[in-house]
Amino acid sequence: MTFENLKPLVVAIVSSENTTRDEKLLAICQLLNESVEYYNWVGFYFANHEAQTLHLGPYVGAETDHTVIPFGKGICGQVAVSNNNFVVPDVSAQDNYIACSFTVKSEVVVPLFVGGVNIGQIDIDSHVIDPFTEADERFLEYVNEQVATLF
Template sequence: MTLEDLKPKVKSIVTQHSTSVDERLYKICELLEANIEYYSWVGFYFRNGEKEELKLGPYVGEPTDHTIIPFGKGICGQVAVSNANFVVPDVTAQDNYIACSITVKAEIVVPIFLNGENIGQIDIDSNTPDPFTEADERFLEFVCAEVANILD
């Protein structure tokens, strides 16, 4: 299934108003992890209230100890500060990388904006070296925009 084929499925999940926000976010994680071969771990992190940290939300993949990430720490923490997408083709080349699993080779993090404010992000780990393209970035920006609709 192509990234374009997944867009209507994401929209369908987002509009399931009888389902809780966390359930819809989890379904999006499941959809992406199951249908994109090189997405090994898919999850959401959100700002933890007024604190300068991220808190893990729904995710699919190996369990992680990284349920709280301070702003600036790791790839997710850097995106919380920069407000910009961060594509890491090789996690071993990143000084500020927080290792979740020895099998992870690459990571992509895209922020979620609500009313112009960075409120969270989608985080994708891959066990495939350098798999992410500009198409992944654009698709995940679409996903994040749809997620913002749930949270508005």
């Protein structure tokens, strides 16, 4: 399914009634994981600015021990500090990488802003080297713009 075809489905999930925010976030994770062949782990992390940590929210994919990540550590922690998208074509070439699974070959992390504040991020892992393009980044930015309306 193309990113353009996925956009109205994301909007439908976000605007659905009688579901909690976490249920909506999980539904978005499921949609992306099932619809994009190379999205093998999809999840959200949310910032605790006081503690300078990220906390795992809803996700779909292999279980992870990385439920709390300090700002600056790993790809997610770096995005919490930089406020910029981070695409890692090959995780084995990245120094500050937290290995979740030997099957993960690449990663993209896009920050989630609410009122100009980076409150978290969407994190995608892939079992393929270098699958992410600018189109993935633009689509994930769109997803996060929709998710931001839930906060």
